[in-house]
């Protein structure tokens with residue numbers, strides 16, 4: 001009898017289980033049925049959007065610095081929608097809005113923000129979020145930009161302020177017809193856990209999501225369109241491109257003035273003096289009031305710096321101490337949770353932005369502060385600031401963390417803009433849509449290779465990154481890092497805790513660092529024009545090699561670990577070097593990492609001939625070369641026909657006088673041209689057309705002789721005087 005009961009019970013359970021399974025299968029089928037083709041709407045030349053479910057109330061592009069640059073987009077090649085529309089699908093199910101887009105077997109995916117490792121992003125899953133503590137992961141980064149760029153020449157933005165999950169060709173739909181051959185794990189050593197699928201899937205938790213597709217035809221064009229859609233890249237003030245030094249947090253105004261003088265005496269360039277938390281009475285949380293023991297006369301100090309041609313930048317974060325004059329007015333406008341014991345104002349509210357700007361404008365900007373370093377705006381990980389935190393605007397902690405850095409950039413940028421004054425600053429967290437903001441991401445916590453990957457990867461995502469250095473010792477590592485710093489969007493030594501000075505690298509090291517810093521100053525005309533290209537055409541100043549012409553066929557294709565060459569679905573990755581990059585149109589930078597390479601390294605030269613920057617000698621042609629680079633030099637190469645306008649090294653931008661002589665270097669044997677840009681370097685008058693272009697052209701005449709010419713156009717009188725041409729590869 002007992003046995004019978006047990007049998008009956010088992011049968012009942014089996015029946016129940018089958019019923020549940022059937023029911024689930026029904027639901028799943030139902031959800032699969034919801035996978036619907038998408039309607040695409042053209043929103044700018046070569047740019048289309050679709051909305052799955054409901055329009056989101058806060059998209060990343062709502063926070064961009066300026067409207068799309070439609071005229072510049074119109075000048076780009078005419079293009080068709082780059083994807084097969086019938087394969088683009090989406091649905092909303094159980095509180096998640098999802099999209100599925102085609103992705104070819106040989107396609108490579110780049111981007112997804114400030115990534116610190118490698119460049120190929122396919123065959124991974126990302127749940128993109130900002131994070132303070134753990135930068136060395138794919139998911140938790142300071143700028144989790146949900147924008148990917150394909151090697152096939154298009155880009156896709158998941159335009160959401162929610163946490164975006166991206167399944168980069170890892171997820172196989174139950175309705176996929178193109179699936180990998182099934183293998184028996186017991187007997188087939190080529191069985192694999194992840195096989196490449198034929199699409200990218202992305203989702204957010206929310207009622208809907210907007211997807212924007214940017215056409216090419218090249219990957220670089222897709223990046224350009226993305227930057228132009230976001231208002232164009234930023235154009236920093238000229239001084240921002242000089243050298244920055246941040247001084248010890250506990251130093252007084254006198255100690256800092258003395259250190260700044262030392263730079264001049266020792267002949268090391270300096271444009272920006274960075275004050276760390278110690279300028280305030282309270283920091284962590286902040287009170288935004290000057291500490292009068294260390295700074296008895298802030299306005300006098302800033303004036304003194306300015307008389308020496310120096311600009312002052314102040315460290316802040318957003319979280320307010322009860323002693324701050326902003327505390328009371330911001331209290332009702334702040335979130336439900338504290339950071340470092342301070343309230344977190346809701347910067348999505350115009351009232352909060354106004355209150356900040358009024359106060360900071362009067363107390364800091366109007367006495368001469370040139371910019372801010374906005375630290376800690378990544379919401380401190382959910383350990384401190386939980387996902388479920390509430391902000392008065394209705395944003396949750398999770399969403400606010402994604403956009404906090406963007407809102408702070410917007411606030412500070414507007415505060416300066418209202419004064420027709422350009423700023424350049426630092427920011428700890430950013431996201432999509434940020435191209436137009438003059439802020440550079442940073443973090444002192446990474447090794448040299450990670451910093452290089454971040455430099456390369458930032459170029460896909462409309463963000464800038466400085467590989468800042470935190471200490472200087474008598475070792476090769478300090479010299480090499482400092483050289484990389486000098487070839488980046490913002491050249492900075494951050495001595496906030498180490499009290500580092502660039503000459504602390506020993507006699508030989510100090511000389512090598514001085515050379516690198518002075519080379520940066522000499523390159524200012526080239527750098528500034530490179531940023532103008534970012535502003536007007538959307539081309540990023542730092543460029544990963546895979547964005548550059550003639551590089552594509554240099555990328556090695558390797559199949560997965562299992563060496564399963566016959567299996568098209570096997571995990572294959574192209575080895576894209578994320579340790580070399582282009583700075584502007586012509587200069588290839590290949591930093592040396594001493595612990596990895598000593599003083600030598602291999603460099604992949606894209607198609608065409610390349611020349612050594614220092615000597616003009618032929619270096620190679622579309623090949624991988626091995627170079628040995630002494631400590632006082634960098635591995636720098638210029639492409640055939642490349643033109644680099646330079647000035648004599650200066651102490652700082654303020655000491656560049658009207659009529660400054662320009663030396664224009666030409667490399668190789670090919671004709672070439674360069675558009676040299678100039679304007680006042682400090683206001684927004686360029687938006688009204690107050691700028692000049694000097695078209696520098698090198699051509700070869702009938703006798704094979706090379707000549708250079710310069711033609712100036714525009715409404716501004718450029719600062720440059722006599723122009724001397726130097727044909728670097730011909731004069732030997």
Ligand code: GAL
Nearest residue numbers: 276277315375443444494496
């Ligand atoms: C860190 C930042 C450093 C320095 C420090 C001051 O968050 O990375 O550069 O500013 O704060 O406390």
